[in-house]
Amino acid sequence: MTCNDCNTPIDPELGYHTTKSLGVALCDRHRRLVEKVIEENNTPKEAIQLFYALKDAGAHPMLEWWDGQKSVDIAISRVKLNIDVETAFHNITHEQAIHDLEEAMHSFKNGFTNIRIPHVAITHYLDDTVKYILGIIQGLKANLKVI
Numbered sequence: 001m002t003c004n005d006c007n008t009p010i011d012p013e014l015g016y017h018t019t020k021s022l023g024v025a026l027c028d029r030h031r032r033l034v035e036k037v038i039e040e041n042n043t044p045k046e047a048i049q050l051f052y053a054l055k056d057a058g059a060h061p062m063l064e065w066w067d068g069q070k071s072v073d074i075a076i077s078r079v080k081l082n083i084d085v086e087t088a089f090h091n092i093t094h095e096q097a098i099h100d101l102e103e104a105m106h107s108f109k110n111g112f113t114n115i116r117i118p119h120v121a122i123t124h125y126l127d128d129t130v131k132y133i134l135g136i137i138q139g140l141k142a143n144l145k146v147i
């Protein structure tokens, strides 16, 4: 078993433990780094899983990227794509609803595309989630060329 980040061989017990708690097998150094990111940003476990799956797919993602207004879970900077993983589903307040719309406006004005992915999509369809995000990246790249 090896670390998903640096490919260092790791103890199977650590691999089991990190897969269970973080969604991916990590060495001790990367476990600590990822746990720090989670602690500072309240990053969902599914965002960690998706980050490493996108990294494997060659998409060059960044974890917890500051877009100038707020931290987004995953960013693909060369096509200005921001991805947030949603874990809580509840009726949002009217204040939250209008705030979300305002945020969307700022993002679009700055040329960013924001997508929100429910955590269950990642848990149950990680491969498809990655495939569709790669498709979105391709689409954004094509649009960037047109402009």
Ligand SMILES: [Zn+2]
Pocket: 003, 004, 005, 006, 007, 008, 026, 027, 028, 029, 030
């Ligand atoms: Zn590592």
